[in-house]
Amino acid sequence: MTRGRASRVFLAVAIILLIGLFEWPQVAAQSRDYSKFIFRAGAGLSIPLGDLGSDTNFGYAATVGGGYNFSKRASLIAEYMFDRFRMDDSILNSIQAGAPGATDVSGAPKVWSLTGNGIFRANRTGKVSLYGIAGAGIYQRKYRFNITYAPVPPSTIPSYSSLSQISTAFGINFGGGAEFDFLKGLKGFIEARYHIAFTDSSTQLIPITFGVRW
Numbered sequence: 001m002t003r004g005r006a007s008r009v010f011l012a013v014a015i016i017l018l019i020g021l022f023e024w025p026q027v028a029a030q031s032r033d034y035s036k037f038i039f040r041a042g043a044g045l046s047i048p049l050g051d052l053g054s055d056t057n058f059g060y061a062a063t064v065g066g067g068y069n070f071s072k073r074a075s076l077i078a079e080y081m082f083d084r085f086r087m088d089d090s091i092l093n094s095i096q097a098g099a100p101g102a103t104d105v106s107g108a109p110k111v112w113s114l115t116g117n118g119i120f121r122a123n124r125t126g127k128v129s130l131y132g133i134a135g136a137g138i139y140q141r142k143y144r145f146n147i148t149y150a151p152v153p154p155s156t157i158p159s160y161s162s163l164s165q166i167s168t169a170f171g172i173n174f175g176g177g178a179e180f181d182f183l184k185g186l187k188g189f190i191e192a193r194y195h196i197a198f199t200d201s202s203t204q205l206i207p208i209t210f211g212v213r214w
Helices: 003-026 050-055 089-097
Strands: 037-049 056-069 074-087 102-107 110-121 128-149 159-183 186-197 203-213
Touching (some): 037 074, 037 186, 050 056, 050 203, 056 203, 074 089, 074 128, 074 203, 089 128, 110 159, 110 186, 159 203
Antiparallel strands (some): 037 056, 037 203, 056 074, 074 110, 110 128, 128 159, 159 186, 186 203
16 A cells, blocks of 8 residues: 555544544433444445446445444444446457457456444434445455356367456445435435445445345
């Protein structure tokens, strides 16, 4: 990680910690008419950006997480996210052209992350409330290509090989969303978040997620 990137990461973490320090004193002042724990799950569309976006098309995202409510307004959660994208046809064609005898190439790039995130809700009553979310953690991007080769006489069975490229790095994310009444004991949410991981070529994406929390 370059010094400039490290400085930006340090600044983002410092801002999150400062917000948490301002929220903490309100915990004692608020009544305990909320659950101490929070669980969330969702899925939706994932938009690739940057180097990832030049190689892939839109994909899907799925998330699951849980944590602790410090107050009605502030929560801390651990979250697992999985994104799968469709490789651009031009990339698959170039790999096939460079593999003599290849008849087909397929690939589905994947990104997963394990992050810690702070959620800070607007001080608003009603059926819909807005919130911000930000955090950091470990991200992994994996490209895997499966190559099919035409049978070579006297064999009549195609042969196969695979290529993989894996990069794991620290990353950060931030965004926001809206929560709304869904069912008794459940709230629905819609959320958009920007993620960047400092892999060998930057991994950037924006999942737009629909889900529930309880």
